[in-house]
Amino acid sequence: xxxxxxxxxxxxxxxxxxxxxxxxxxxxxxxxxxxxxxxxxxxxxxxxxxxxxxxxxxxxxxxxxxxxxxxxxxxxxxxxxxxxxxxxxxxxxxxxxxxxxxxxxxxxxxxxxxxxxxxxxxxxxxxxxxxxxxxxxxxxxxxxxxxxxxxxxxxxxxxxxxxxxxxxxxxxxxxxxxxxxxxxxxxxxxxxxxxxxxxxxxxxxxxxxxxxxxxxxxxxxxxxxxxxxxxxxxxxxxxxxxxxxxxxxxxxxxxxxxxxxxxxxxxxxxxxxxxxxxxxxxxxxxxxxxxxxxxxxxxxxxxxxxxxxxxxxxxxxxxxxxxxxxxxxxxxxxxxxxxxxxxx
Ligand code: NAD
Ligand code: DAU
Numbered sequence: 001x002x003x004x005x006x007x008x009x010x011x012x013x014x015x016x017x018x019x020x021x022x023x024x025x026x027x028x029x030x031x032x033x034x035x036x037x038x039x040x041x042x043x044x045x046x047x048x049x050x051x052x053x054x055x056x057x058x059x060x061x062x063x064x065x066x067x068x069x070x071x072x073x074x075x076x077x078x079x080x081x082x083x084x085x086x087x088x089x090x091x092x093x094x095x096x097x098x099x100x101x102x103x104x105x106x107x108x109x110x111x112x113x114x115x116x117x118x119x120x121x122x123x124x125x126x127x128x129x130x131x132x133x134x135x136x137x138x139x140x141x142x143x144x145x146x147x148x149x150x151x152x153x154x155x156x157x158x159x160x161x162x163x164x165x166x167x168x169x170x171x172x173x174x175x176x177x178x179x180x181x182x183x184x185x186x187x188x189x190x191x192x193x194x195x196x197x198x199x200x201x202x203x204x205x206x207x208x209x210x211x212x213x214x215x216x217x218x219x220x221x222x223x224x225x226x227x228x229x230x231x232x233x234x235x236x237x238x239x240x241x242x243x244x245x246x247x248x249x250x251x252x253x254x255x256x257x258x259x260x261x262x263x264x265x266x267x268x269x270x271x272x273x274x275x276x277x278x279x280x281x282x283x284x285x286x287x288x289x290x291x292x293x294x295x296x297x298x299x300x301x302x303x304x305x306x307x308x309x310x311x312x313x314x315x316x317x318x319x320x321x322x323x324x325x326x327x328x329x330x331x332x333x334x335x336x337x338x339x340x341x342x343x344x
Pocket of ligand 1: 009010034180
């Protein structure tokens with residue numbers, strides 16, 4: 001029996017991962033440890049709790065709270081920690097970086113200490129392709145590239161990666177790190193571009209495209225990301241990092257055209273606005289090291305975008321209360337003062 005602590009398991013990727021784990025292996029128990037920030041929602045785990053109640057437990061807590069983390073690890077006889085817990089939105093990190101340093105850096109350190117104290121537990125860190133920074137030309141990032149983060153969010157995530165590696169080298173902690181490209185799919189908070197644009201389009205509101213919209217991203221379906229993480233947990237080499245993505249990036253404008261077509265909405269909803277500060281123009285991952293473990297994605301980016309658009313079209317019950325709540329304040333703070341640009 002594996003006893004896994006999934007921190008941040010009430011968020012977008014975390015809740016999909018918890019369901020994936022419980023469905024895949026009957027020999028796994030999962031404890032979700034989550035602070036329930038604006039992005040963490042218990043309804044994301046409702047179906048999991050109903051279906052896998054005897055193998056699943058939820059604990060509300062902050063990863064920066066060392067005592068509570070250690071209590072959870074001890075009480076649940078945890079042997080593996082998978083850390084999804086983080087502040088995750090680049091635009092919020094530009095507006096207010098403080099909590100990113102707290103959670104993404106200090107919180108990761110607290111978890112590493114708990115793993116060390118309780119017998120060098122297996123530790124997996126969920127990281128991001130953003131730690132490599134903007135990638136020029138046709139180059140792809142490989143796992144031993146230097147980290148070159150450019151936003152407060154990615155700087156916090158890169159710092160966490162360095163702590164995780166340092167704990168392996170210094171204390172022999174059995175760690176792995178995965179660096180994922182942009183995830184999309186069910187239960188993503190509608191501040192991120194695909195769910196934001198789908199929900200705006202469903203409400204016939206403009207889609208605020210930063211700058212010329214020619215930035216390149218690799219939009220992968222969240223279930224593919226979860227399958228790769230599970231494989232790395234089981235077959236990854238201790239001390240190593242792994243990139244996860246489809247390996248095929250597209251411009252934001254191409255992504256927008258796909259989602260508008262899927263929803264039957266007009267291109268006239270596209271509104272170019274003042275760019276994000278320090279906007280990384282391109283991410284691009286070489287994913288051959290993860291594929292060599294025996295994984296490949298089921299969805300192309302286009303299939304992932306279409307499936308995501310359909311999920312939001314069919315699940316208004318989930319996102320409408322979010323858009324009617326705290327989200328409104330964030331939307332105003334991030335978008336109200338932004339200059340509109342001419343079509344590009
Ligand atoms: P999310 O914002 O949807 O969820 C984050 C979760 O962490 C929420 O449930 C939140 O309540 C919880 N959390 C935040 N601060 C916490 C704290 N101090 N203590 C305990 N819980 C806390 O994020 P996501 O998109 O699911 O991302 C999950 C992880 O994957 C993050 O580490 C992120 O950096 C990484 N990642 C995300 C993407 C992406 O495209 N979304 C891609 C690559 C990597
Ligand atoms: O690449 C992995 C990362 O992907 C994760 O580590 C982050 O947690 C996740 O938020 C995401 O970061 P991005 O900055 O790439 O995602 P976001 O959805 O915010 O933006 C995707 C692209 O769309 C980016 O080029 C900016 C652009 N964009 C975004 C928003 C919110 C717009 O043009 N307009 C918008 O309103």
